[in-house]
Amino acid sequence: MRDPWPITKEETEPNVFERVAEYRPPFSWRTRLFGRPLSSADAPHQTIGKTVGLAVFASDNLSSTAYATDEILFVLATVGIAAFVYALPISLAIVMLLTILTLSYQQTIHAYPGGGGAYIVARDNLGELPAQTAGAALLTDYILTVSVSVASGVAQLTSAYPFLFPHRVVLSVGFILFIMLINLRGVRESGVTFAIPTYFFVAILFLTVGTGFYRYMTGSLGVVVNPPPLRAPVMASVTLFLILHAFSNGTTAVTGVEAISNGITAFKEPKSRNAGITLIWMAAILGTLFLSITFLAVKIGALPSEEETVVSQLARTAFQGQGLLYLATIAGTTLILIMAANTAFADFPRLSALQAGDGFLPRQLTYRGSRLVYSRGIVALALIASLLIVLFQASVTALIPLYAIGVFLSFTLSQVGMARRWWKVGRLVPGQEVQERGSTLRYDPRWALKMGINGFGSFCTAIVMLVFASTKFRDGAWIVVLLVPAMVVVFYAIHHHYQDLAAHLSLEDFGSPQRMSRHRVIMPISGVHRGTVAALRYARSLSDDITAVYVSMDPAEAERVRSKWEWWGEGVRLMVLHSPYRLFLEPLVGYIEEVAAQRQPNETITVVVPQFVPRRRWHNLVHSQAAIWLRMALLFKRGIVITDVPYQLE
């Protein structure tokens, strides 16, 4: 027997037909909001070059220059202004850490051209548990990146316009939903949208520090006019712990450095090369800006304060007043902080799709929406980040201690993974190549050096993480310390379920099924009407063994049903269940279970439910949805098939 409708592709087997479903979503508000749907074939075109790539993946990283120097000075100020001499050495140490991280991720990008964040590196080199830990740490951190950066952007806005302060939660959630919308349109369009503010920020900051250096050289720089008040020192002398604390506080500057390695696949070919160059650009810009700001800040006598940021003090000193260039610097900083959330929107969906693909997160996250983005991951990120904003009332102070631990945990795992990889490379003989899961191991004579770099890097990031976790534990870091293992447990529960399911659904060692020998039909009825008759007609086409069941709460009504059935029942047996306690579902399910308990092997019981479909949706409200409840009650019973015979009104 052949199919009667057109087949657009040639027949491949006598009984297998293929065709391309021409269905495309019609133009609607969705199209207007998200852009025209993209076919899977368009995927390769949805990639970005280095210029846009820098804007998409660097905004998180670069935005930290807006506050990293402040964070160092805050710690040093607990001893006094004299301790500020340590600011530049500490910044240099952080730039060294940045260099190590850049080298490490440069190597990762080339070793894992298919995209290799901490998750993949840990998975391929350290095993499942470290990989899932890295995944949990990164997902937590991406969510916090969104919440923290949007909240701090809004905080900049509300300190300039205090009347907006009561609306900060709504504003923050609004910004998150806006960024979500742009990301649902797809990576290329979001890249273009975000390129302008990112480059504007970079340009205006270079102008600020450039002007600052020029004035410094010509001796016209001077010091900050009316610096904000400094709190009295609380500590007597500089200790090692203080230096470490200042260092770990300043390392907030390097958060986001891993973003590019997660997003390699978004780049144009050659992906690794483009991504690698973008990473170097990013690190160079970040290092230059960060060192320059710290250097100039100390020179002009800038003071850390909740009231005015160091960048603001530097800008008004360099530009000699609060003119247009000063305002542009503040505006650019505000914008980049909000844009920083976009990096998380680029990476969170990719990472969650990866984990879902490995079976540690719900499979739905691997689904690409009409614009070829992992739309469910994007929506999930926006919702969770908004929830955090609401819970913490958009307070940056409350959110900050939760932040950065995840990043440094993933840095550490990633670098330990890379070190392990170099060790494996060192075991190879020259010229030998070994194919591994996600990458190719190739002999490299400098494997020991590279292993050293990664090992040292992982040591540094582990120290930073521990200092972070211990100094900020009470302020909220404990939440992350508990959350990450909890997430790992959930990941494993999901994974276990998928594996269990696959084992039970597998057709291996599964004998050919026998045909059913007997087919029994039970048809619950609520009365005798056209819907019942239609369902009966259907039931008769299934089997000759049919029992109609009527649950009676009123003997008079039962009598009416009985006499009507005599005429319309076509001789089919009717069981009247009197329900003295006026229960409907329980006696019916009880009866069906009784029948099911007596079923023979290869006998199937089909419950045929006449389902009335009203003409309008609201009509459902005035009908007891007994059919739906029955379905839910029977869904977990073995060997019972539920058939809904819809009866629609004309």
Place this chain on the structure above:
Amino acid sequence: MRDPWPITKEETEPNVFERVAEYRPPFSWRTRLFGRPLSSADAPHQTIGKTVGLAVFASDNLSSTAYATDEILFVLATVGIAAFVYALPISLAIVMLLTILTLSYQQTIHAYPGGGGAYIVARDNLGELPAQTAGAALLTDYILTVSVSVASGVAQLTSAYPFLFPHRVVLSVGFILFIMLINLRGVRESGVTFAIPTYFFVAILFLTVGTGFYRYMTGSLGVVVNPPPLRAPVMASVTLFLILHAFSNGTTAVTGVEAISNGITAFKEPKSRNAGITLIWMAAILGTLFLSITFLAVKIGALPSEEETVVSQLARTAFQGQGLLYLATIAGTTLILIMAANTAFADFPRLSALQAGDGFLPRQLTYRGSRLVYSRGIVALALIASLLIVLFQASVTALIPLYAIGVFLSFTLSQVGMARRWWKVGRLVPGQEVQERGSTLRYDPRWALKMGINGFGSFCTAIVMLVFASTKFRDGAWIVVLLVPAMVVVFYAIHHHYQDLAAHLSLEDFGSPQRMSRHRVIMPISGVHRGTVAALRYARSLSDDITAVYVSMDPAEAERVRSKWEWWGEGVRLMVLHSPYRLFLEPLVGYIEEVAAQRQPNETITVVVPQFVPRRRWHNLVHSQAAIWLRMALLFKRGIVITDVPYQLE
């Protein structure tokens, strides 16, 4: 073929079996909360005598003595203390109105032994529209009775204990839920629970006014010590409008008088006689207390005030101080106000079940729960009243203007209906009896007098209603003026739907259905696994014309499915739908619709959906619920039957 399991009742027809479902809900938290389930056969035992009946149906009515005098004095005080001489005549007029209403409802109770509130009287004598209007007015008022009386009870509590004020909304909702729970246990138990506070209130008030009269006779009553401050008069002289306003304000005393006539069926046999006597008791108690309070209040120089009620001033004057008896009076008043809500809980579910039985409200409201009460009506009332409490923040001042219009509208309709009935009685010849829908018309020589009483009563209540609506229109009465017609429109929409449905489901003039000639099966699959094989086995038992459909988003995956199908597909045709836009539902539904469009008369299309049933509920979260979405998409298509073949893991 005979059923293999035991039949507890004798066979009534060769193919009709009956049995009593032994299923009774097991002992559980439900039993603990609501009491043991009651069989329908217990219904006659769940009735109440006159003593409990008074407590159940009179608390609303009697509680108004706690504020009715205040309401009159408030209006008179706008002219000054001199106008208080009108208080007693106005109260007498209200008691006359009460007498007319009592006579009218006495007649109603005997004419409608099956329960005859305004709804039934209007329905049987005036027609559908007046009946539905009365129904809407009463339902609105019952809801407001709950909200207003609980809110005012809580207001008494919070004025005594101001620290509870911030929790007034939670407290009010808590009280409503508590009363709901007691009512869900059934009318008899709620009656017993409520009898104590009602009789306590009546006893303590009689003691108060008795003491007052004794002191008045012996000349030792005196005047109120430290009366609350009186606002300065704002009007120059007493006008007719002022008297009418004071009168209509005072008529709040008669609200709730209709409660017994709605609840006749809850009484023990002889129902009409018991209900009638209870009504007279109630009216006598109300009239005596109300007149006594007004008389004594004027004598002791009590002043209306937001700070202290007239009852409180009277009690401390009569008991000469704020001793134990004074406190008992205040406590009794607070309790009865909260209990007043119980009357609405007794009547609202009965009325809504009546209207639902007539097809003007969702049929589910006619269902009696395990304790033989209309549990859905009880829950609905509690939810709507709680919603009002939350919306109006438990403010009595905001709720009061909405109240009482509905009562007087229903009074008017009920009495017009009774007048019409007497007119019909007057058309009969002596000795003649005519059976009408809900009652028997019997010739009565005094029909003209009775018609006059009812006519005059309806005139009075109509005036009160109009004065009410106009003087309080802006304060919130407009909501009710809009709401009642809107509710009537909804009632008719529901009625129209039920009638339309009955016409379409009717088997009159419905030819015997033909047997199906052809049966086509479409089976969407998500892959080839044990679940698919089980569903295929089932599909093969239905028909030989089967098409499996696979929606492919990934050509490599499609190839795997195709080759697996060659082995497991048993030669059944497979249609692969390539979906370049990664849509699942749309191509599938499109294909099914295409097939359905070509279906012949008497051909049925069954969509067999392999439905995976996970072992734990949370597992559903990690599966895309495609089967459910498919069901919802197909439910409205003509001639398509949906069969779920569940596949459970061991």
